[in-house]
Amino acid sequence: MKQVRIGVLGCGTAAHFHAAAFRSSQKIKMMSAFDANYENAKKLADIYNLTVSKTYQDMLKNDEIDAVLITLPHHLHTEPTVAAAEAGKHILCEKPMAPTLEECDKMIKAAKKAGVKLMIAENHRFLPAHGLIKKTLDDGLIGKPLLVRGYEGVDETPDLSKPEHWKGSPEKAGGGVLMDAAVHKFAILNWMLGDMASAYCWLAKQVIKLENKAEDNAMTFLKFESGCIGEIVVSDTVFSPPNNRLEFYGTEGTILEDHSWKKPVQIFSTAKEAGENRHQWFSPEVEHDTFPGYYIISFHKEDEHFAECVLEDKEPVFTPEEAKNAVAVVLLCYLSAKTGKIAIWSDLEKVASTKGTRSIIKGLEKVAI
Ligand SMILES: NC(=O)c1ccc[n+]([C@@H]2O[C@H](COP(=O)([O-])OP(=O)(O)OC[C@H]3O[C@@H](n4cnc5c(N)ncnc54)[C@H](O)[C@@H]3O)[C@@H](O)[C@H]2O)c1
Structure with a gap:
């Protein structure tokens, strides 16, 4: 493989930053775009000469795609990551990895099981x-x-x-x-x-x-x-x-x-x-x-690194475990x-092992003063 051929899931603000970085790269070729809002996918596709996929599952069936960029809202990172891994595609997914630790674990597990690269796009x-x-x-x-x-x-x-x-x-x-x-x-x-x-x-x-x-x-x-x-x-x-x-x-x-x-x-x-x-x-x-x-500088360097990991079979310097830790x-x-008290690591572990970490984000709209 000389170039990583990539499909884009989610064609909003972040997708345009990545697309500009991909265009200046010799290592990545953008192929296809998908978005629930057709106009957003069409806009990206028209600028970068891409095909538009009707569903992301269609994109995952495409043999001409080696990897996907997931630039969807945070709660939509996990399901396509797991599906992409199962389809044998490498994954570059925007930060934050997912809103809960359980979802982060699913993403890590799916990528490991499939033997594909998973990198969270932490441009910083x-x-x-x-x-x-x-x-x-x-x-x-x-x-x-x-x-x-x-x-x-x-x-x-x-x-x-x-x-x-x-x-x-x-x-x-x-x-x-x-x-x-x-x-x-x-x-x-x-x-x-x-x-x-x-x-x-x-x-x-x-x-x-x-x-x-x-x-x-x-x-x-x-x-x-x-x-x-x-x-x-x-x-x-x-x-x-x-x-x-x-x-x-x-x-x-x-x-x-x-x-x-x-x-x-x-x-x-x-x-x-x-x-x-x-x-x-x-x-x-x-x-x-x-x-x-x-x-622009950080997206370019990040995306080049992801492509090198795929092309040279290297592990990303920013690991999925580090992304989960953030x-x-x-x-x-x-x-x-939520508690009004200092929280220590064992408090988080206790919630994770009892109620699950979704319980932490539930009701946050009422917590802000
Ligand atoms: N690293 C950075 O500096 C940076 C900057 C911006 C965004 N991001 C990340 O990128 C991700 C996307 O953020 P954004 O600002 O581009 O959001 P956005 O709202 O601009 O774009 C999201 C896109 O996803 C599409 N979408 C929403 N629901 C969908 C669904 N169910 N199926 C298919 N498409 C759907 C929307 O139509 C939209 O085009 C977020 O996770 C965000 O944290 C990172």
């Missing part, structure tokens, strides 16, 4: 700025991380304001902004700083007052197993360009990251490993562009918001 794992931060931490430039702060803010109010839209619906989206956006932060912080042990979370519903929608703003406090503590703030009601920030404070220095900066990472290090940069702020060169540039941290935070 493929941002060069994040790779630079990971290396800076691993090289010991800031010593032992003590404190981390993270932020993502976007304006999702147009879709959230529609009562029937899946966004913000606990049943369909598995919650609000925390499930949608903080899952990115949890995926990369687990990678950079190790596992999280406990969480305390506040959910707020300040702009979107619809009864069937969950939080539009969230603030969560975390403790990592390493002892590092953190604060993650995510918002769906930011009326300036989308942005992301991270701050790390360690025993020997500081890392600041802001995606709206041309050079997104600034480092101050008192460690000898910093060499000639010791005791001054410095900003290493890294591939980056401000919004929407960092989306969902687990979201659920840990929701558990805290």
Whole structure:
């Protein structure tokens, strides 16, 4: 196989980001599009010269398709992933993996059983700025991380304001902004700083007052197993360009990251490993562009990696288990918001083994204050 021939399930916003990345790739060829809304599939198909599949099952029967991209709403990730695996197709599925841990497990099990690649499209794992931060931490430039702060803010109010839209619906989206956006932060912080042990979370519903929608703003406090503590703030009601920030404070220095900066990472290090940069702020060169540039860069790198995994029979660097773990941290935070108490990992395990984790997302629309 020289190119991965891919079919797209769900032709909304995320599909267009991926399609642009596929077009600039030698390793991927887009073949077919499917969407419950024919107009959405037709629009993507017309731009990229694709066939339109009537059902996703039709697409899975097509021998000319090696893999599928799943860019459907969160609650529709599991069933097509399992069906695609059973049909022998590799799967690139958007984040969050699924709204419950049980669904994540089904996806992992189906892909393992079929021997196909399953990669969750966590584009933040493929941002060069994040790779630079990971290396800076691993090289010991800031010593032992003590404190981390993270932020993502976007304006999702147009879709959230529609009562029937899946966004913000606990049943369909598995919650609000925390499930949608903080899952990115949890995926990369687990990678950079190790596992999280406990969480305390506040959910707020300040702009979107619809009864069937969950939080539009969230603030969560975390403790990592390493002892590092953190604060993650995510918002769906930011009326300036989308942005992301991270701050790390360690025993020997500081890392600041802001995606709206041309050079997104600034480092101050008192460690000898910093060499000639010791005791001054410095900003290493890294591939980056401000919004929407960092989306384009990260989607391209992520999609190329997926294609390489299929073509070269490699396992994705961002494993499905890591993607499940990021969902687990979201659920840990929701558990805290529901009980008003700090939630620890064994609390989540207890719910998972008794009532199931869907019980955590049920009723979230009433939890946001
Ligand atoms: N990594 C990122 O930065 C990023 C950005 C945007 C979206 N996403 C993810 O991509 C996924 C899709 O988000 P989006 O913003 O593209 O959503 P969207 O609402 O723009 O698009 C979803 C598409 O799915 C279709 N659809 C809905 N129900 C369907 C069904 N039952 N069968 C077939 N098609 C159906 C809709 O018609 C629509 O075209 C989500 O999981 C989201 O988290 C990720």
